[in-house]
Amino acid sequence: MDRAQLVIHARDSIARGSKSFRAASQLFGRETRERAWLLYAWCRRADDIADGQDHGHGMSAVADAPARLAEIERLTALALVGKPTSDPAFDALGVVVRECGIPHDLPRDVVRGFALDADGFQPRHADDLYRYCYHVAGAVGVMMAMVMGVSAGDEDTLDRACDLGIAFQLANIARDINEDDAAGRCYLPDDWLAEVDVPPGETMRPLYRSRIAVLAKRLAKQAEAHEAAARGGAAALGFRDAWAVLSAADIYTGIAREVAAQGDHAWDHRVVIGRAQKLAWGAKAAMLAANRKRIPRIDRTGLWTRPR
Incomplete structure (x- = not known):
């Protein structure tokens, strides 16, 4: 496919895979929107290969995780050196990396997240959880900032872009504790589970729902802390980019807050x-974006920070 065809493929992928990201991406200017779609297409495709899904749907335990990881690594390596891969989503990665000057270490960091899952990752402590979140989402946030024109030398803004990915x-x-449990996964740290006396492998038993709800509230609180720090990075963006980012931030922290509010019934x-709420948050984000230079740059002290 040529670039225009890759963009169409990526647009269709985000429409099928994430209504929230699709809605937020409409706020970008054309060039940034296309590049965001191209990057999303690669993330979505690699995730689908790893988990045997179709655009994020139907996740289940896979019997050939190492082979799936090897395929992701092979195709990503080809894309990064500009070689055709015969997979439009991986070709899309090659395009956006070249156009935006994204360091190859960043997509490789994302692939390391898939490697963690392939190896049966289970966090023992909160730091393990944050490291995982960096690999599967924080590094993507850093790449998205570069798609929006943030330079590789603006470490503080890139840290805040990483914060937003971690919050997401x-x-x-x-939100997905139940789905992950059905696929044989658990991303709640072992010491958190021990703290509320939930045995390993029994996360979703009705007996423990109220205890897991306590941990979900903790996740939501941490998501809000990273999202609050991320907002300060909007000052480095143009109006439309800041509008899109702030809209997405409201949507995803809204999901976390709703999970926390529903307690035992969250799953x-x-x-x-809903669409109406997304539109309301989009309008609020537009006003904030118009005054983005006034958004306070909250001190990040105490928050997990991406590796250098």
Whole structure:
């Protein structure tokens, strides 16, 4: 496919895979929007290969995780050196990396997240959880900042972009505890589970729902802390980019807050944010973006920070 065809493929991928990201991406200017779609297409495809999914749907335990990881590594390596891969999502990665000057270490960091899952990752402590969140989402946040024109030398803004990715992933983990459990995964740290006396492998037993709800609230609180720090990075962006980022931030921390609010019933059905609420948050984000230079740059002291 040529670039225009890759963009169409990526647009269709985000439409099928994430209504929230698709809605936020519409706020970007054309060039940034296309590049965001191209990057998303690679992330979505690699995740689908790793988990045997179709655009994020139907995750289940896979019997050939090492082979799937090897395929992701092979295709990513080809894309990064500009070689055709025969997979449009990986070709899309090659395009956006070249156009935006994204360091190859960043997509490789994301692939390391898939390697963690392939190896049966289970965090023992909170630091393990944050390291995982960096690999599967924080590094993507850093790449997205570069797509929006943030330079590789602006470490503080890139840290805040990483914060936003981590906030998104913490919200996803809180929302998807039930789905992850069905696939044989658990991203709640061992010491957290021990603290509330939930035995390993029994996360979703009805007996323990109220205890898991306590941990989901903790995830939501941490997501909000990283999201609050991330907002300060909006000052480095143009209006449309800041509008999109602030809208996405509201949507995903909204998911985390809703999971926390529903308590024991948070996993009776998948938590989603309705169109009307998304529009309201989008309007609020537009006003904040117009005054983005006034958004306070909250001190990040105490927050987990990406590796240098």
